[in-house]
């Protein structure tokens with residue numbers, strides 16, 4: 001491949017974070033980011049610069065490539081290397097009922113109020129990884145409103161992880177926050193074959209819960225959002241994004257919520273200036289859209 005070819009995209013070459021280290025912006029890295037945007041629609045400039053550069057540099061070195069241009073050629077030639085790139089840049093760590101005290105608040109405070117309306121809810125797990133979060137939502141909704149057909153959307157950038165999510169299979173570690181009675185109620189368990197028992201995917205979400213979740217590939221930084229959500233969970237995803245990318249995303253989430261819909265964020269995340277976007281914060285980590293949300297269109 002001609003590494004010096006010109007690539008025409010809407011890419012501006014601008015890293016939109018305040019804390020930019022210009023020494024990392026070498027010509028081959030700038031070229032790589034532009035080429036990747038054209039290939040995949042992923043704008044690496046919207047991720048934290050030093051963290052992303054370090055992760056990708058590890059991949060360049062692992063393959064013994066001279067620079068990011070040669071690395072891009074490898075990704076073009078080998079789909080399996082492209083899958084590794086996606087896996088490395090996104091970080092898929094998750095578990096069911098991650099930060100259980102926050103899920104308890106969702107179950108005991110936020111959702112019961114929403115369910116008073118006696119209509120099915122529309123909820124979205126944005127950046128759902130291998131499915132632990134949307135299945136947690138499906139389990140809680142089943143407990144609170146058995147038989148009600150809620151809409152549960154679950155999206156992620158990474159197609160490979162979504163295939164795993166659809167299978168709904170988890171390890172002992174993934175389900176460690178769940179009580180034995182609920183494991184029995186919501187999972188089919190297969191016996192351990194010995195060895196690394198903690199890491200075997202022996203717990204399969206029962207079909208009746210699995211089929212309630214609609215998985216779909218989506219880039220939160222580029223693609224259109226659906227609207228009319230009662231609840232959006234976006235947890236432990238924006239930690240990799242620049243402040244600009246985060247701000248825009250929160251405004252787009254506000255637009256996708258119904259008036260009085262709630263955005264549920266991760267245990268280390270805060271929305272600074274949430275009132276300006278049109279949110280109130282009834283409980284820490286839960287942001288409720290007010291009727292007059294100052295949100296932007298998706």
Ligand SMILES: C[S@@+](CC[C@H](N)C(=O)[O-])C[C@H]1O[C@@H](n2cnc3c(N)ncnc32)[C@H](O)[C@@H]1O
Nearest residue numbers: 090093094127129156157158219220235236237
């Ligand atoms: C650490 S996991 C969080 C999983 C889950 N929300 C939780 O809290 O346990 C982060 C997920 O964000 C996804 N992600 C990263 N960038 C994304 C983007 N631009 N659009 C959609 N998903 C993205 C990754 O693929 C990964 O699965």
